[in-house]
Amino acid sequence: MGTLDWTLFTLIAACLMAVVIILKSYTRSVADFLAANRCAGRYLLTVADGVSGVGAITVIATFELHYSSGFVPEYWQLMLLPIGLIISLSGWVIYRFRQTRALTLAQFLEVRYSRKFRIFAASICFLSGIINYGIFPAVTARFFIHVLEFPSAFSLLGIALPTYPVVMATMLGIALFFTLSGGQITIMITDFIQGQLINIVMLLLLGFLLYYFAWGDIVEALETAPEEASLLHPFQTQKVTDFNFWYYAISVFSAFYGVMAWQGSQAYYASAKTPHEARMAKVLGNWRTAVINVLPMFLPICAFVALTHPNFKDLASTVTNHLDSMPDGQSQQQLLTPTVLIYLLPPGLLGLFVASMWAAAISTDNTYLHSWGSILVQDVIIPMYGKPLSPKTHLLALRLSIAGVAVFGFCFSLLYQQNDFIFMFMSMTAAIFMGGAGSVIIGGLYWKRGTTQAAWAAMIVGALVPTTGMISRMLDPDFFLNGQQIWFAATSSAVCSYIIVSLCGKERFNLDKMLHRGDYADGESKPAAVETRIERFKQFGVDSEFSNGDKMIYLITAVVGVSFFSLFIFALVVHLTVGTDEGWWASFWKWFLLFASVKALIVTIWFLFGGVRDIRALLLDLRRAKQDARDDGFVE
Structure with missing residues (x-):
């Protein structure tokens, strides 16, 4: 990277560090640290929760997927839209969980089942989570070493040190600083800022790529894929063994079954102001994906074009020579698309891309560290101890546990060989x-x-x-x-x-x-929460908690979702009746990309204003909130 790139990167990092320091004073209790004292609004939740799942490792994994599969996965993703709409518009799982007022999933499991089961389930959750997280530091470190062109080793005070573990430790240290300073309050607000940064940078990159690569060149390159392994035609992929139709068919079931089951961002499930705000955040989540899905899909396709089309043979030669210097095939596969970017992006834009990937890495690391560290304390250690801790001891235990997760991630990444x-x-x-x-x-x-x-x-x-x-x-x-x-x-x-x-x-x-409804309703409960199933079915989930603006968002979300799903049905019908070829699908993807880009631009502006409003309200509510030392997740 050049001087301009490093300047942009440094300014963005310094601003985020300053925000963390400013927000530290807002965390005064266990409930603040764990769930921002349940004061978060829908836009803040939507953007922050969304970016927490879009870490550098997820972007790189998406690069892997689309470089080998092209546009095809996007067609099968359209098949998931009805499931996502049903889940979000109905408030499936998330609404009822928020009604329980549990701070963690396992607290709900104790209330619903037993304390022994809570401890058992939380132990499995913790082990599954930290193993899943174990490769995150490794993938992230390899990416930054490669993109920033760091040497494999360097000298410090006359001592030779390997770069790889140092970069991992540095990234984890920054994530720990974000997490330990203010818990969920700091994580949520910085994740929102990072999420908006990523959205803006992705739109800039998308505009550059559409300018740099002619659509005709993109189609010509994708048409060179082997027979029955098409990168354009979703019905000509019989030789694709991993990311094929069955991968996405299983995803349909998973989308419905796995709501809230994955606890990597579990604090967001408890952070909403009300159950209705939690549901609306899920509704808005249907729009959030418009931004975070477009570029990670299109960028590796452009990388494929750069490496295979004759018009870019000089770039391809440079990239190939660079990749050949890497030690193993797995690293080459993961870093192929980022390598193309190193030699493709102009000064300034490369720095913004690296800054956005850094932000994505930190947003996922701090959320995962907070989640797994909290689960160990809240749902394993304290229930086994059998009585609540003092607030000071409780917060200390949470911070030590979070630091322990970071140490595990460092060691696992250092030792595990991914295949x-x-x-x-x-x-x-x-x-x-x-x-x-x-x-x-x-x-x-x-x-x-x-x-x-x-x-x-x-x-x-x-x-x-x-x-x-x-x-x-x-x-x-x-x-x-x-x-x-x-x-x-x-x-x-x-x-x-x-x-x-x-x-x-x-x-x-x-x-x-358990749900605080009916005869057990209290101040937070709404009459709508006790409507009969028949009434709720007739209203498709819309009850008296919905304002006119909420109803408009609900309706537009449903219409847009159904419209995009109609593309799936339309293409399927055309293919089965008239027949389609790669030329037909090339036109389909051109219009799909255009509509998705316009949608991404609208959502970025819309969520920016909504999120800023929610942050202001959150900080005011936190200042006014009464602290309850008993609100610590312990079940009497």
Whole structure:
């Protein structure tokens, strides 16, 4: 990077550091540290929660996916739109969880099942989470070493030090500074700022790429893909073994089953002002993806064009020589697209891209450190201890636990040799907990016949299946099931276990008491929360909590979602009746990219104003809020 690039990067990093220092004074209690004292508005939640899942590792994993699959995955993603709309518009899971007022998922599990089950489930969640997180520091460090062209070693005070562990330790140290300074308050606000930075930079990069690469060149390059492994035609991918139709078919089930099961950003589930704000944040989440999905999809496609089209042979030669100097094929695969960017982007834009990737890495690291460290203390250590801690001791324990997660991530990344796609590794390790978690969450919130014995059975079965699969993949990289298929085997086994064991029991749980509704309603509860199922069905989830503006957002979200899903149906019908070729699909993707880009621009401006308003309201509410030392997640 040049002087301009480093200047931009340094200014952005310094501004974020200053924000962290300013916000530190707002954290005064355990509830502040864990869930921002439940004062967050919808736009702040939407952007911050969204960017927490779009770390540098996720962007790099998306580069891997689209470089090998082209536009094709975007077609199958359209198949997921109805599921996402149903989940967000109905408030599926997230609304009822917020009604419980639990600070963590496992606190809800204790209320719904038992303290022993809480400890057991939280232990599995913690282990699954830190193993899943284990490769994050490694992938991030390799990216920055490569893009910033750091040497493999350097000398400090006459001592030769390897660059790789130093970069990992530096990135983790910055994430720890963000996390330990103010907990969820600091994380949420800085993640919002970082999220908006990423949105703006992605739009700038998208404009540059559309200017630099002619659409005709893009199509010509993509048409060179092998037969039955098309990068344009989603129905000509029979030779694609991993990211194929079945990968996305399983994702449809996962989207419904796994709501709230993954705890990497668990604090956001409890941070909303009200259950309605939590639901509206999920509704707005349908718009957020318009920004964060476009560039990570288009950029690796442009990298493919740069490396395969004759018009860019000089660039391709330079990039190839650079990649050949890397030690292993896995690093080459992960860093291929970033390498193209090093030689493609002009000064200034390269610095902004690196700054946005740094922001993405920190936003995910601080959220994951906070989540896994909090879960260990809140849901394993304190329940085993059997009584609440003083606020000062409690906060100290949380900070020590979070630091311990960072140390584990550093050691795991230093020792583990990755031999699979990033997304496959993430699916497989997440399934250790999520395999059974979806059953116990959905059953616990919606089915009064769900029993504690069923929860144990689902969690045990859901953990054993992916653990066996993970060990098999480590011993044999050619194991017949990939990470996504192992995940599906785990979830389907857990669902069957939960239903069968529950039907054998006689328990009837009081859901109204847990959800603070009906005879148990109090100040926070709304009359709408106790409407009958028939009334809620007739209104499609719209109740008296919805303002006129909320109804407008709800309606437009539904219309836009259905419109994009209609593209999926339209293309499917045309293909089955008239037939389609790669030329037809090239036109389809041109218009799809145009509409997605316009949508991304609108959403970026819209969410910027909404988020700034929410941050102001959050800080005012935190100043006014009464501190309750008993609000620490401990269940009497």
